[in-house]
Amino acid sequence: MRTIYLLLLILAAAAAAVSQTAVTTPEMPAWTPPTPRTKALTLFAPKPIKGGSIFKGEAEEWLADAIVRGMSLEPIKDQEVSDYISQLGQNLVKYSAAPNKKFTFVVLDDPDENAFSIGAGRIYINLGALRAAETEDQLVSVLAHEIGHDAFNHPAKTVTRQLFWMTGKRKVTSAADVQKALDDLAEAYRFVAETKSESGDHYTNKYFYQLLFGSHPPSSQRVTALKWESNWVKLPPKEDRYGNAAFSAMKQRIKGL
Numbered sequence: 001m002r003t004i005y006l007l008l009l010i011l012a013a014a015a016a017a018v019s020q021t022a023v024t025t026p027e028m029p030a031w032t033p034p035t036p037r038t039k040a041l042t043l044f045a046p047k048p049i050k051g052g053s054i055f056k057g058e059a060e061e062w063l064a065d066a067i068v069r070g071m072s073l074e075p076i077k078d079q080e081v082s083d084y085i086s087q088l089g090q091n092l093v094k095y096s097a098a099p100n101k102k103f104t105f106v107v108l109d110d111p112d113e114n115a116f117s118i119g120a121g122r123i124y125i126n127l128g129a130l131r132a133a134e135t136e137d138q139l140v141s142v143l144a145h146e147i148g149h150d151a152f153n154h155p156a157k158t159v160t161r162q163l164f165w166m167t168g169k170r171k172v173t174s175a176a177d178v179q180k181a182l183d184d185l186a187e188a189y190r191f192v193a194e195t196k197s198e199s200g201d202h203y204t205n206k207y208f209y210q211l212l213f214g215s216h217p218p219s220s221q222r223v224t225a226l227k228w229e230s231n232w233v234k235l236p237p238k239e240d241r242y243g244n245a246a247f248s249a250m251k252q253r254i255k256g257l
Contacts (some may be wrong), residue, residue, distance in 0.1 A: 025253060028080040031246040033091045044229060048097050050151045054172055057154035062178040063156060064120035074109045076127055076257055082107050084250050089123060089143045095240040098151035117146040119155035130254055
């Protein structure tokens, strides 16, 4: 009898702990976008240049679908956090170089501090990046960066160059053709990696996609460009932050993910 009584106490304590966890998970308040800064645009802002890609029209979707099939992408299960990130992203799209393009934003259950675009308006940001962000300003700067990649068609142009250099591919005609082209490109990179095995490189699909989409100009070059451009942009006051209850609630919710 005493054993049963102790068991009931343990079960009751466990139920209370679960109940307490549910109660302390904050609801996501409505997100209010900041007032647009109309004087923040620069006359020297680049504009997308057509050409340089064999993935046009529906072929851009074929490419994005093939990339998704080649990666292990696991979205988080908290729909409210996902919706919040989507709201941030969709607000940014309105002020991007592709305001009429359809974008989707997905939060991945991945601890790495990373975000990336695969084209066709598909932006991914890792849970690790949400945890690392100290302000909403930092978070939207990451999303804006990836929107810029997509608006300028960088993913499709990058794959186009790589396919030509590594396999000689100049044209795609179907979703199956795109899948085979990516498989051939991955195989070409695998061959390169294997020839350098003495350096300790270990080939994986993740390694391949990092090579494919992970290149940027040197940080020093980007810092110099931003400093120069700031001469024509009205910057917000130093240490200015956009406070938002939704960001605080998001940070609280992801502690349990």
